[in-house]
Amino acid sequence: MSVVVSGRVRLARNFADLPFTTHGDNPQAQTCIDRAVDAMKEAPGGRYTLRLLKDTPPTDQLALVEQHLISKDLLQNHHSGAALIRDDEQISIMINEEDHLRIQAIVKGLDLKTAAREAFEAEEALERIHHFSFDPQLGYLTSCPTNTGTGLRASLMLHLPMLDRFKQMGSVNQSVAKLGLTLRGIYGEGSEALGSVYQVSNQVTLGRTEQDIVEAVTVVGKQLIAMEIKLRLKCLQTHGTELRDTILRSYGLMRYAVSMDEKELMQHWSNLRLGAALKLIPHTLEDIDKLLTTAQDAHVRQYMNRLAQSVDVKEARCLLIQETLTRTQKPSVSPGDAENE
Amino acid sequence: MSVVVSGRVRLARNFADLPFTTHGDNPQAQTCIDRAVDAMKEAPGGRYTLRLLKDTPPTDQLALVEQHLISKDLLQNHHSGAALIRDDEQISIMINEEDHLRIQAIVKGLDLKTAAREAFEAEEALERIHHFSFDPQLGYLTSCPTNTGTGLRASLMLHLPMLDRFKQMGSVNQSVAKLGLTLRGIYGEGSEALGSVYQVSNQVTLGRTEQDIVEAVTVVGKQLIAMEIKLRLKCLQTHGTELRDTILRSYGLMRYAVSMDEKELMQHWSNLRLGAALKLIPHTLEDIDKLLTTAQDAHVRQYMNRLAQSVDVKEARCLLIQETLTRTQKPSVSPGDAENE
Numbered sequence: 001m002s003v004v005v006s007g008r009v010r011l012a013r014n015f016a017d018l019p020f021t022t023h024g025d026n027p028q029a030q031t032c033i034d035r036a037v038d039a040m041k042e043a044p045g046g047r048y049t050l051r052l053l054k055d056t057p058p059t060d061q062l063a064l065v066e067q068h069l070i071s072k073d074l075l076q077n078h079h080s081g082a083a084l085i086r087d088d089e090q091i092s093i094m095i096n097e098e099d100h101l102r103i104q105a106i107v108k109g110l111d112l113k114t115a116a117r118e119a120f121e122a123e124e125a126l127e128r129i130h131h132f133s134f135d136p137q138l139g140y141l142t143s144c145p146t147n148t149g150t151g152l153r154a155s156l157m158l159h160l161p162m163l164d165r166f167k168q169m170g171s172v173n174q175s176v177a178k179l180g181l182t183l184r185g186i187y188g189e190g191s192e193a194l195g196s197v198y199q200v201s202n203q204v205t206l207g208r209t210e211q212d213i214v215e216a217v218t219v220v221g222k223q224l225i226a227m228e229i230k231l232r233l234k235c236l237q238t239h240g241t242e243l244r245d246t247i248l249r250s251y252g253l254m255r256y257a258v259s260m261d262e263k264e265l266m267q268h269w270s271n272l273r274l275g276a277a278l279k280l281i282p283h284t285l286e287d288i289d290k291l292l293t294t295a296q297d298a299h300v301r302q303y304m305n306r307l308a309q310s311v312d313v314k315e316a317r318c319l320l321i322q323e324t325l326t327r328t329q330k331p332s333v334s335p336g337d338a339e340n341e
Numbered sequence: 342m343s344v345v346v347s348g349r350v351r352l353a354r355n356f357a358d359l360p361f362t363t364h365g366d367n368p369q370a371q372t373c374i375d376r377a378v379d380a381m382k383e384a385p386g387g388r389y390t391l392r393l394l395k396d397t398p399p400t401d402q403l404a405l406v407e408q409h410l411i412s413k414d415l416l417q418n419h420h421s422g423a424a425l426i427r428d429d430e431q432i433s434i435m436i437n438e439e440d441h442l443r444i445q446a447i448v449k450g451l452d453l454k455t456a457a458r459e460a461f462e463a464e465e466a467l468e469r470i471h472h473f474s475f476d477p478q479l480g481y482l483t484s485c486p487t488n489t490g491t492g493l494r495a496s497l498m499l500h501l502p503m504l505d506r507f508k509q510m511g512s513v514n515q516s517v518a519k520l521g522l523t524l525r526g527i528y529g530e531g532s533e534a535l536g537s538v539y540q541v542s543n544q545v546t547l548g549r550t551e552q553d554i555v556e557a558v559t560v561v562g563k564q565l566i567a568m569e570i571k572l573r574l575k576c577l578q579t580h581g582t583e584l585r586d587t588i589l590r591s592y593g594l595m596r597y598a599v600s601m602d603e604k605e606l607m608q609h610w611s612n613l614r615l616g617a618a619l620k621l622i623p624h625t626l627e628d629i630d631k632l633l634t635t636a637q638d639a640h641v642r643q644y645m646n647r648l649a650q651s652v653d654v655k656e657a658r659c660l661l662i663q664e665t666l667t668r669t670q671k672p673s674v675s676p677g678d679a680e681n682e
Contacts, residue, residue, distance in 0.1 A: 241656060245599035252597030258586035315582060 002277035003225040005157040005197060005289060008068070009115040009214065010104040011123050012142045012151035012205075016133040018100065020143050029080030032100045035130055036084055036093055043125040045118065046086045048093075053081040062298030068106065070094055091122055098143045099151075101126060110221060112154050112214045119152075139206065149206030154214045156221040157186070161196040161274050162231035163224070169193070172224065180204045181220055195266035195273075195292070200224065236278065247275035254321050259314040265295055265321075287328040295321055343618035344566040346498040346538060346630060349409070350456040350555065351445040352464055353483045353492035353546075357474040359441065361484050370421030373441045376471055377425055377434055384466040386459065387427045389434075394422040403639030409447065411435055432463055439484045440492075442467060451562060453495050453555045460493075480547065490547030495555045497562040498527070502537040502615050503572035504565070510534070513565065521545045522561055536607035536614075536633070541565065577619065588616035595662050600655040606636055606662075628669040636662055 014020055015035065018028045033050070040048045053061060053075065064070045064083065069092040074081045077096050084093040094102040103126065105118035133141040140151040147153075163169050173183050186197040200221055202213045235243050250271035253260075260268075269291060275281040276288045293299060295317055304316040311319065355361055356376065359369045374391070381389045394402060394416065405411045405424065410433040415422045418437050425434040435443040444467065446459035474482040481492040488494075504510050514524050523544045526534040541562055543554045576584050591612035594601075601609075610632060616622040617629045634640060636658055645657040652660065 241600055241653075248597040248599050249594055252593030252595075253590055254593075256589040256593030256596070258589050259582055312582075 007107045012099040012147040014100040048084045066296040154217040155201030164196040195270040282330040353440040353488040355441040355474045389425045407637040495558040496542030505537040536611040623671040
């Protein structure tokens with residue numbers, strides 16, 4: 001838990017009887033939405049709520065991206081893009097993104113098998129009436145051939161500050177690539193690894209079983225976690241004072257700064273998360289992880305609307321962070337406790 | 342009070358019947374010490390304690406410099422350098438520095454007249470038996486001709502962060518020089534103006550009365566204070582958020598950093614002092630001013646000796662600062678109250 005931020009499995013699916021075009025206000029796009037809504041009405045595991053992009057203010061759209069409930073790409077299709085989100089926010093079904101459906105299940109830890117099971121349960125519900133485009137040789141057909149086959153992407157979001165600090169991400173990247181996996185930044189393809197948050201996921205969806213993919217990502221994830229933990233303990237031993245200084249300076253700035261942009265936030269957030277993992281600050285990992293979402297721009301803008309004061313987004317971010325840290329502070333902390341994954 | 346750190350008046354005096362050499366272990370040096378001790382036994386205003394440099398450990402010597410009770414120059418004369426320090430630390434008499442005696446009175450605010458009166462009271466006590474070297478034309482004779490005449494230096498230690506910020510110290514320096522005054526850093530001649538702490542004092546001791554000198558320094562001090570206050574209010578109006586951010590970031594670092602060197606201390610101390618003046622942090626100016634002395638290297642080393650933990654001076658500084666800030670924190674603060682000098 002001290003390295004894994006979350007695990008996700010997503011399935012790309014398309015209805016066999018509809019053209020693969022999802023963009024614009026074509027009638028097929030509405031059909032996809034209607035079918036998904038109908039199918040999930042009685043779905044197991046909880047109630048689903050439909051979010052139509054065209055009815056969602058831009059800030060709220062971006063907030064959904066920050067929560068990883070929808071992708072940035074979905075925002076391109078503001079006419080017919082939509083998402084069915086289970087009320088516990090563990091499952092989201094994007095509609096009319098690159099494919100008709102993108103089913104995503106999120107778990108807190110390393111347990112991608114549970115994520116896969118949940119995603120397949122939702123898939124089954126969605127396919128009850130209308131079949132998905134499937135080729136006996138190729139597997140599931142998708143809009144982009146890179147997703148064809150299983151249509152499955154398993155990914156782990158990992159916090160790897162020490163691999164970053166010791167400049168090991170270059171060689172890690174190469175090793176991971178050899179295994180058919182890929183490392184990406186916090187918002188997936190093409191995004192920066194702000195705050196040392198990386199996503200490791202399978203590159204290839206074809207020619208491997210679903211179980212193999214989930215297993216491969218889990219194994220590599222565990223290796224990265226072990227490397228990170230080893231470096232943390234080493235750094236504590238050899239540069240303990242410097243490490244504590246870095247972490248607690250970030251904590252001091254998060255508690256007292258008046259204005260902070262998103263890029264700086266990520267840098268301090270990363271130090272705070274490491275501090276929570278090493279029990280150097282009086283907050284749980286869960287509390288710090290929540291800030292990864294709630295202190296991002298769109299969430300801060302939502303918070304701003306509830307404020308009586310007139311402040312800009314960088315000031316509102318600091319107010320939100322300080323409110324959160326004050327609220328979640330534990331009464332005491334025993335510094336330097338060894339961590340366990 | 343929000344700009345003035347302290348005011349000081351010092352008198353340079355030499356016994357008429359002794360050669361002006363004060364250095365080394367010559368018998369005259371011991372005579373100076375004996376005479377001063379005898380003279381101040383029954384002096385008004387409080388008990389005096391003799392500090393002989395040769396009996397004072399190096400750290401404690403430097404701590405006296407940090408308290409401005411002795412000068413760095415006195416440390417050159419470790420054989421016979423000494424100081425008689427009144428127990429309230431408002432008066433100190435350096436013995437065998439450049440002159441036989443350097444009588445110094447310190448006041449908290451702008452009231453140099455009180456400092457002068459106290460210094461002259463001590464001078465009178467010191468001269469009761471042995472007369473000082475005095476020339477009817479030149480006045481008091483001193484080891485270095487720049488002090489001849491009144492032998493008086495009046496100085497104000499001022500905190501001028503805004504004059505620094507708006508790069509006005511260059512032109513201020515020129516104006517001050519035209520008035521026969523001089524601006525120096527925190528430890529006097531040749532020292533840096535760390536933490537935007539400046540000392541304004543008279544350059545010339547000859548050809549002006551004591552009253553004129555005290556008056557001139559007071560007038561220029563008041564002008565500098567007015568300039569500084571004006572810039573503070575302007576900056577609060579035009580860059581209020583940025584200013585609060587700078588101050589509170591320094592406060593956060595002072596409250597949480599694990600390791601800090603003296604140079605960085607001075608930068609944050611300056612921001613904290615401005616924050617206390619503008620009521621942006623829950624501490625009084627007095628509490629912050631104490632840190633200017635107690636968080637310097639020698640004082641931190643004294644504090645280290647009392648610690649159970651084994652830490653270096655940069656870590657001990659942070660422990661001391663955090664202990665002080667926790668102890669002196671006021672229950673509440675109304676931010677942004679206008680300040681009054």
